[in-house]
Amino acid sequence: MKRLLIGNEAVAWGLYHGGLGLISSYPGTPSTEITEFLSRHDDIHTEWAPNEKVACETAFGASLAGMRSACAMKHVGLNVAADPLFTLSYTGVTGGMVICVADDPAMHSSQNEQDSRHYAIAAKVPMLEPSDSREAYAFARSAFELSEKYDTPVLLRMCTRIAHSQCVVEMGEREETPLKPYVKQPQKYIMMPAYARARHPMVEKRTEALRALAEDCPYNTLEDRGSEIGIITSGCAYLYVKEVFGDSVSILKIGMPNPLPEKMIRDFAGKVRRLYVIEELDPVMENHVRSLGIPCRGKELFSPIGEFSQKTIREAFLREGVDVGELPHAQGTAPQVPARPPMMCAGCPHRGMFYTLARHHITVLGDIGCYTLGAVAPLNALDSTLCMGASISGIHGFNAARGKETEGKTVAVIGDSTFMHSGMTGLVNVAYNATNSTVIILDNSITGMTGHQQNPTTGYNIKGDPAAKVDLEALCHALGINRVRVVDPYDLKQCEEAVTEELAVEEPSVIISRRPCVLLKYVRPKRPLTVESEKCRSCRRCMNLGCPAISMKNGRARIDSTLCVGCGVCEQLCAFGAIGGEEA
Amino acid sequence: MSVKSVMIVGVGGQGSLLASRLLGNLLTEEGYDVKVSEVHGMSQRGGSVVTYVRFGEKVYSPIVTEGECDYIISFEKLEAARYAGCLRRGGKIIVNTQEIDPMPVITGAAEYPTDVLEDLKAQGFCIDDFDALTPAEEAGSAKAVNLVLMGRFAACLNISKEKWAAAMERTIPPKYLEMNRKAFEAGYSGT
Incomplete structure (x- = not known):
């Protein structure tokens, strides 16, 4: 079967055909679709876990039980799953286990540009890195065998351009792999000091064996095209090199960035006059080449x-004086035009709460999700965004540091899915170590930014079937917060009252701002609102909402009927009754 | 043949993903090597989005840089201008003249450059600008702008209408097929 696939779908098919039995993941751009595509199969177990650590440990459990398993996450997700990863390196696997991690160079949808290859080196596990969908399929499929043969979890590194680019892939059939028998192996799986000490030498021995494999494996390939220029490259950098040079230079393409082949690199370097290492993000391969005492050009040319x-x-x-052919001739230069940053959608339920917070001129510690967009003009409502869950842990430290000065003037905002991921433990700390902190859970009943994945608060699982639903109010009470209240963010008066009152009280509190994401299929938009031009006094108050449906045309507010979903927030703001639901 | 490059640009949420997948499927069926690069995540929230489609005998890079693009298909006027520098000499821009205000315009920090296409034409750019929104709405939804534009673009490729129809059937869910066929036809016959 030949099909045009994005890299993530290719990984999904590769894992499936490789005998995958279970995948547990937390959504994160650019990794999300791997698990979404797999959830279409009914003969395997697929799930959204509350976070990447849980996902990785679930995959571990399945592997322990003898099943081929996987988990998928974005680069920062691996920080969360790093704890199991480092010791999984010691235990190894029973059923093959693949950890898919997707880096995001250029930060299309991320808070940093970390390079996941460092994890493979630090945890001493093999890593595979495809450069297109075809390889993504092949590498994912073969990763299980690698995992089982070398008794190790395997990291499969994607990046945005590979995860979200399509090319034609030729696919095989699914390999059915029966469960391996479960055998109790305390020395292998109980990592207490005595047993772990015995396992560490195995890890080092395994790395030696993998180094030998690296010298002769289908992942690392040599294109011998003369002795003038030699390029060591990997991932999508390989594609750009080929685009420029075609078959005119020698290339050592690395598909297994850890462990790297020593002899192959030495031989390659020995054959070419000028050696370049071209890799996105950190100089991982370059440092390896230099550590072998081989001179090369790398990061001084490639950022x-x-x-x-x-x-x-x-x-x-x-710049190196190499003939790379004629440069493309552009028709002309693009004019300077206003930027178009992403923004909260028209009718986004977060907007009403952010408007309220902006009016209070308080400090707002934010979190990871669509609501990070509350940071941009005109709302400018956020003071910080660090990582999943840091809003709540952060406000606790912030208030502990400044006490009365900031308590009552600071809130944390966090989404429902992010609260499930890493917010609960922070809230326990607020209650247990007692700061007078106010936390707002922006509950839009979905994991929004990554494209609508279910989570434990929505009442549905990955397949859309009914599932146990976390009761957020009861949970917050159970975690030690006495004051928990729910507001509708479309109702500005309710928001205002709740924020004013909860900031005033002398104890920790939680406001749950609840309204489903307007993009959800079951949310029916209301009739678009209109502006009665004669009544509009051009005060621009409605413009403070930063709603993409509202603009000023000829000095009067105007609502774009193709965007407006009739949420009514602007109507509540207008002091002149110019905005309404009836035909103006 | 040498590799051809197409950029599909617009505002997040306008449906550029479907357009690029349709084009990708069509070109694959034609026997070309094809690479399509999509945008997901943060930038889909009303931000500027760009999707690349490249095809030929052998395609390596999935992305398109300055001066390399043969066709820019823009869902919005301002976005055509934003990426105009990618057009190669002799390339063509097909653009829906719809104006969608970006946030700096909404907040009053910037003005919408309404004459931007005229400026580009004066520079020598080949621009096919037309209203794709009205025929999309007539076909059933503003969201069908993507298929109106694909219909317009179809004239640039030497591929029969029947093959486009087959690619649409493979790419678009049956529920939306009729509306999208109408939108495509409107774009196609308007050229």
């Missing part, structure tokens, strides 16, 4: 920041 393109490669080699 550790952002994504590459064929242009990056072409320009760098021009």
